[in-house]
Amino acid sequence: MDVKFSIDRTSPVPLYFQLSQQLEAAIEHGELLPGTLLVNEIDLAGRLGLSRPTVRQAIQALVDKGLLVRRRGVGTQVVHSQVRRPLELSSLYDDLAAAGQRPATRVLDITAVPAPAEVAGALGVAEGTEVHRIERLRLTHGAPLAYLRNYLPAGRRPPARADLEATGLYRLMRAAGTTLHSARQSIGARAATPGEAELLDESPGAPLLSMHRTAFDDSGRPVEYGTHLYRASRYTFELQLLIRS
């Protein structure tokens, strides 16, 4: 029995995207089992009334996502699952919400400060330039999980306290018209200082995960710099990556 796909030519959704989504759904729902060899492109195109390039574009999208593998002379195969979503700019808030953890945010401070050297370097402004600083504590199940400190260039108005308590920062920035394009992160570890320990309900010297991130917009300008501290006892970073041969 073959899985049936249906293409709606009256829809404004691009044809390749329709097919791509239906293929992805079929894989996700287990209708296309791992290891399955897909129908070849030409047949698939004929069957759906599409051209081969359109079918290829749909398949290519899933290859890029890591769900399919193509081999010349062989065919296109469903990857053996376990590979879920590829790496994206993980919004801590969204990640937790997706995991059903119902995150809470306590905004500690929103204020304008002269940029320290580290922040100035990351944001590409002169040292001492005014920037917005946002300090938050993220909690799950009533216990602190992370201490988040973000710096934004002074140009725009900083997000409102109420908004920050209701959702994640990246969502707010996107809503405010900032198009995020890429980010650099560095993840390290260090021992908690007494102040950090108290804030996070840990003992001084306890191991903490530290993450520094600079986010860039379409034109490559830095739009955010954050230095975050996570309780190692309660949090790990999960990544998934594709290997480009």
Added chain:
Amino acid sequence: MDVKFSIDRTSPVPLYFQLSQQLEAAIEHGELLPGTLLVNEIDLAGRLGLSRPTVRQAIQALVDKGLLVRRRGVGTQVVHSQVRRPLELSSLYDDLAAAGQRPATRVLDITAVPAPAEVAGALGVAEGTEVHRIERLRLTHGAPLAYLRNYLPAGRRPPARADLEATGLYRLMRAAGTTLHSARQSIGARAATPGEAELLDESPGAPLLSMHRTAFDDSGRPVEYGTHLYRASRYTFELQLLIRS
């Protein structure tokens, strides 16, 4: 003055790839400055004697790499640098070598052991099944940096000690015919046990970065599982990621 590209039709290298590489080189060398608007696709195609789909394919590759941004009705723009290479399966050995750190590897042990539950789960075999265990210490400048423990399914022969001291594990696996496709990593932190502290030349309780990784081949089968410990005082993970809107 326009940057000149040259396409060699007698070469076996695909045309789109030739163009893609020359574009990338021009960006890398600063001949195409960040923010520059590229010549539009149709002109570029005509100028190079290529078809528009071929030019698009070349550009698309760099968009996927995060070097270019396209906007309908506007054009294709060079991203404002700072974004270097996207995330890949970072081989610690290669990373260090690229940074000019001249890594050294001390192979502590290569042996077959019954798989503990954690390893068995990751590799998808029954608990107690024999697997190869490789224990290594990685050093730079004569000082220990990380303690690496890898598990491989027992099917293949384990790599030779001499090879492991000369290069990285992934390179060896690739050379042995394993095609790596994707990997899942989790990065956390914890305090060093006395044994770990001694091995890594740290004090007991010092913060260590821990990384667990499962690597998969084309068909989605796990081919390697590793649990690694890094000295937080000497190492951080650097990631770079693109945001899919």
Added chain:
DNA sequence: GTCAATATATTGTCCTGACAAACTATTGAC
């Protein structure tokens, strides 16, 4: 001058067609 309507430029999507390259399976020679 300000604003809306129009024109223009550029990428996005889609089609048809063709040949090349790589892998698999079969066939045939020995």
Added chain:
DNA sequence: GTCAATAGTTTGTCAGGACAATATATTGAC
């Protein structure tokens, strides 16, 4: 039986053309 040559299948690359969607610049009305 073993190996090499051959044929068939499937994806990879490339061409050329057409129209749509979107952003920007220009024009015109008020």
